[in-house]
Amino acid sequence: MTEIPVTKASPKELKKKPALGMELGFGKIFTDYLFLMDHDPGQGWHHPRVEPYRPLSLDPAALVLHYGQEVFEGLKAYRWRNGEIYLFRPRMNYERLNRSARRLCMPELDVEFVLEATRQLIRLEKDWVPPAPGTSLYIRPNMIANEAALGVQISKKFLFYIMLGPVGAYYPQGFNPVDIYVTEKYIRAARGGLGEAKTLANYASSLLAQEEAHELGYTQVLWLDAIERKYAEEVGTSNIFFYIDDELVTPPLHGTILPGVTRDSVLHIARSLELKVTERMISLDEVISALESGKLKEVFATGTAAVISPVGKLAPRGKRHIISGGKVGPLSRKLYDHIMGIQYGKIKDPYGWMEKVA
Numbered sequence: 001m002t003e004i005p006v007t008k009a010s011p012k013e014l015k016k017k018p019a020l021g022m023e024l025g026f027g028k029i030f031t032d033y034l035f036l037m038d039h040d041p042g043q044g045w046h047h048p049r050v051e052p053y054r055p056l057s058l059d060p061a062a063l064v065l066h067y068g069q070e071v072f073e074g075l076k077a078y079r080w081r082n083g084e085i086y087l088f089r090p091r092m093n094y095e096r097l098n099r100s101a102r103r104l105c106m107p108e109l110d111v112e113f114v115l116e117a118t119r120q121l122i123r124l125e126k127d128w129v130p131p132a133p134g135t136s137l138y139i140r141p142n143m144i145a146n147e148a149a150l151g152v153q154i155s156k157k158f159l160f161y162i163m164l165g166p167v168g169a170y171y172p173q174g175f176n177p178v179d180i181y182v183t184e185k186y187i188r189a190a191r192g193g194l195g196e197a198k199t200l201a202n203y204a205s206s207l208l209a210q211e212e213a214h215e216l217g218y219t220q221v222l223w224l225d226a227i228e229r230k231y232a233e234e235v236g237t238s239n240i241f242f243y244i245d246d247e248l249v250t251p252p253l254h255g256t257i258l259p260g261v262t263r264d265s266v267l268h269i270a271r272s273l274e275l276k277v278t279e280r281m282i283s284l285d286e287v288i289s290a291l292e293s294g295k296l297k298e299v300f301a302t303g304t305a306a307v308i309s310p311v312g313k314l315a316p317r318g319k320r321h322i323i324s325g326g327k328v329g330p331l332s333r334k335l336y337d338h339i340m341g342i343q344y345g346k347i348k349d350p351y352g353w354m355e356k357v358a
């Protein structure tokens, strides 16, 4: 593919790079450039370009600001010890972005084109890919409806952009257990809704439950199904796994759950470790009785941002239960080391998941 045109930032506009260690935290620092591209019915996707990072200019009536036509992704680039930079299963993210776009009546992208745009942007910003263990360059592709109109309608204009930022750990506690509150009051998604799309409404609607959990001293909430308020669905913004007896269980992708790239990777790795892995509905009652009989060995969440988050406390119906002695369980540790090992090139990647960028 041809080179995407770049408008260079003046030396004065270039940011001073912070220390690129774990103290980066998540999502606070952004690099010097953006990739952008526009869409309208006549031209389709057009005018791909790289420009200095800057505020977007939107009409106050832009449809995204009123009716939320937006989809996004989150993926990471990793610097290996030899200095090379790799992406992890990036096609899965762009394919999911297209599925989310279809659900929100937004135009699909050419996966190979946006992947190449991602690579070119990362090469331009390669000095921003942090070298410290556990750090990475977070990539946030975002598509928004930017036609100015106030009737509820499908926008005729869209903007797609990719922003980058160096990140450390998502949770301030790093790879340590998080405490989870089981909410029976709020729901994340119902079948036929938006649950399997990565779109802003899912995150907006999660905030109040998360805030109430914070007030009670918990980091995140466990979402139950919308109809019976009985079956586990997700935790916070991540997928959820339960290790009961010798079975690793995660809820099936039946329309309400985001098909996580880390979720899928954990399923592959766990199967390769010859664990019994099952995608099935799992009720809170089953989790509680496994807790009480001592069969619930571990619970952990999976996502791109936090990778694997062990659950140290689970509080259904106001009762606080300690899981794995409140520590990181051996399976969570093993899966974390395995997936991070592949991402940072420390162990062999038998799946062909890593793609070299620079």
Ligand code: COI
Pocket (backbone or CB within 6 Å): 074, 237, 238, 302, 303, 304, 305, 306
């Ligand atoms: C993830 O990557 O696990 C997430 O979904 C969190 C992200 C929205 C910041």
